[in-house]
Amino acid sequence: MSCNSCGTGGGTPGGCKNHGTCGTSGCNKLTVFDWLANMELPDGQAPFNYVEVRFKNSRKEYFVNSENLQLKIGDIVATQTETGHDIGIVTLTGELVRVQLKKKKIRYETDDIPKVYRIASQTDVDKWKAAREREEPMKVRAREIAIRLNLQMKISDIEFQGDGSKATFYYTAEERVDFRQLIREYATEFKTRIEMRQIGLRQEAARLGGIGSCGRELCCSTWLTDFRSVTTSAARYQNLSLNPQKLAGQCGKLKCCLNYELDSYMDALKDFPKQNQKLYTEKGTAVCQKIDIFKGLMWYCYEGEWMNWHTLTTTQVHEIVSKNKAKEKVASIEEYAAEHVVIEEVNFENVVGQDSLTRFDQTTTKNKKRKKRRNNRGPRPAGANQKNTQSNNKKTSQNKQTPSKASHSKDAKPEAKGQKPKPKPRRKPANQNKSKNGADNKQAKPKPASDGTANKPRKKRPNNRNRPPKKSE
Numbered sequence: 234m235s236c237n238s239c240g241t242g243g244g245t246p247g248g249c250k251n252h253g254t255c256g257t258s259g260c261n262k263l264t265v266f267d268w269l270a271n272m273e274l275p276d277g278q279a280p281f282n283y284v285e286v287r288f289k290n291s292r293k294e295y296f297v298n299s300e301n302l303q304l305k306i307g308d309i310v311a312t313q314t315e316t317g318h319d320i321g322i323v324t325l326t327g328e329l330v331r332v333q334l335k336k337k338k339i340r341y342e343t344d345d346i347p348k349v350y351r352i353a354s355q356t357d358v359d360k361w362k363a364a365r366e367r368e369e370p371m372k373v374r375a376r377e378i379a380i381r382l383n384l385q386m387k388i389s390d391i392e393f394q395g396d397g398s399k400a401t402f403y404y405t406a407e408e409r410v411d412f413r414q415l416i417r418e419y420a421t422e423f424k425t426r427i428e429m430r431q432i433g434l435r436q437e438a439a440r441l442g443g444i445g446s447c448g449r450e451l452c453c454s455t456w457l458t459d460f461r462s463v464t465t466s467a468a469r470y471q472n473l474s475l476n477p478q479k480l481a482g483q484c485g486k487l488k489c490c491l492n493y494e495l496d497s498y499m500d501a502l503k504d505f506p507k508q509n510q511k512l513y514t515e516k517g518t519a520v521c522q523k524i525d526i527f528k529g530l531m532w533y534c535y536e537g538e539w540m541n542w543h544t545l546t547t548t549q550v551h552e553i554v555s556k557n558k559a560k561e562k563v564a565s566i567e568e569y570a571a572e573h574v575v576i577e578e579v580n581f582e583n584v585v586g587q588d589s590l591t592r593f594d595q596t597t598t599k600n601k602k603r604k605k606r607r608n609n610r611g612p613r614p615a616g617a618n619q620k621n622t623q624s625n626n627k628k629t630s631q632n633k634q635t636p637s638k639a640s641h642s643k644d645a646k647p648e649a650k651g652q653k654p655k656p657k658p659r660r661k662p663a664n665q666n667k668s669k670n671g672a673d674n675k676q677a678k679p680k681p682a683s684d685g686t687a688n689k690p691r692k693k694r695p696n697n698r699n700r701p702p703k704k705s706e
Contacts, residue, residue: 262291262454265325267306283341284349285325285333286312289392290440291454295334296349311357311395313347320353320361320395364393371423375402378418386410389437399426405437435460438484445482452489463487467495470502472526501526504547512553516565533566543570
């Protein structure tokens with residue numbers, strides 16, 4: 234979805250055709266939506282001749298359009314610098330630039346603001362792209378040199394000037410770093426002018442970008458421009474666990490989003506009594522253990538009975554505190570807790586629907602079986618279903634009249650005409666089915682004896698039929 238004008242690339246927009254500024258801020262970092270773009274100026278008023286230009290990542294600067302060029306959002310322009318020129322993309326024009334200058338307290342009446350030279354030509358864009366392609370391999374080599382010199386610093390990003398005459402190295406360090414020898418080696422290695430610029434950890438995260446724990450892009454790289462101080466008291470007011478792994482962002486500092494809902498929590502806590510306020514009763518002194526800001530509940534327990542918590546509302550706590558200030562003690566906090574007991578009925582609802590979850594599995598298995606039977610039988614002739622039903626009815630009527638044993642007996646009646654005689658079951662040899670006494674020779678499990686021991690099975694007698702005859706003397 235993003236185009237070539239993102240933080241790591243350069244050039245004209247590729248896919249969105251919105252000149253590098255989508256309404257969803259998908260192409261550029263810190264994009265400002267121009268809601269005055271479709272409004273015309275009053276008669277006789279000249280347009281504001283200042284523009285906002287964005288360079289690599291989140292770096293933005295303001296320039297004066299002294300040549301009165303017809304600039305629009307997404308144009309690639311060549312701007313003035315101390316040495317040479319730089320290439321950037323126009324991100325804002327018109328009256329909103331005046332608002333941004335006032336917001337950032339930049340005086341645009343002075344002559345200190347640089348100028349816009351021209352709209353970048355194709356040769357300017359080619360030089361700009363070639364300089365951008367050198368940044369990543371340079372970053373790897375620059376880190377190797379810094380490690381070799383044992384410098385406690387981290388090279389986070391490199392930005393080339395548009396004409397390729399200067400490279401700015403952004404680094405982070407906890408202490409002051411003497412990088413004079415480092416600049417010398419960089420100049421001999423890369424053969425260009427070197428500028429070192431130190432940034433903070435939050436500025437580094439804003440330049441590089443990333444995905445936060447919420448699943449969205451980092452606020453500092455999309456819309457957040459000013460970094461306010463975040464303290465652990467913001468987490469305490471919101472009843473968050475003071476776990477540095479959960480409260481810290483990708484920059485290693487406390488998350489900026491802890492300040493977003495702090496005002497609403499502070500307004501809700503105005504109705505709560507202080508958590509260090511003790512409740513004095515005849516049974517003992519109660520101490521606050523936990524609060525629920527949204528429901529307005531507080532949990533208290535007696536000193537010494539730390540496992541038994543009692544739920545009270547804020548109004549009940551204020552009532553007990555007012556009595557304690559009047560030097561009156563309440564009998565116990567259980568009286569107030571009993572009034573607040575709410576029995577919650579657990580109602581299990583079928584959120585999926587009234588049908589069972591396996592309704593599709595049952596239908597599919599039945600359909601598969603039917604298809605298999607039809608495929609095995611092949612195509613049926615016309616009237617085959619009627620013949621099958623008639624034959625089935627005859628079989629059922631015959632089975633009702635004659636018992637199952639009649640087919641094996643000698644006195645069985647002959648079959649009806651048109652029906653084939655059922656084949657007689659084969660007789661098994663007498664030695665296998667019956668013993669000498671005529672009883673069934675099925676091996677049954679030995680029954681346990683009265684004394685608790687199991688009866689041993691009898692050994693089979695040897696068959697003497699196959700033995701050779703004895704020789705006569």
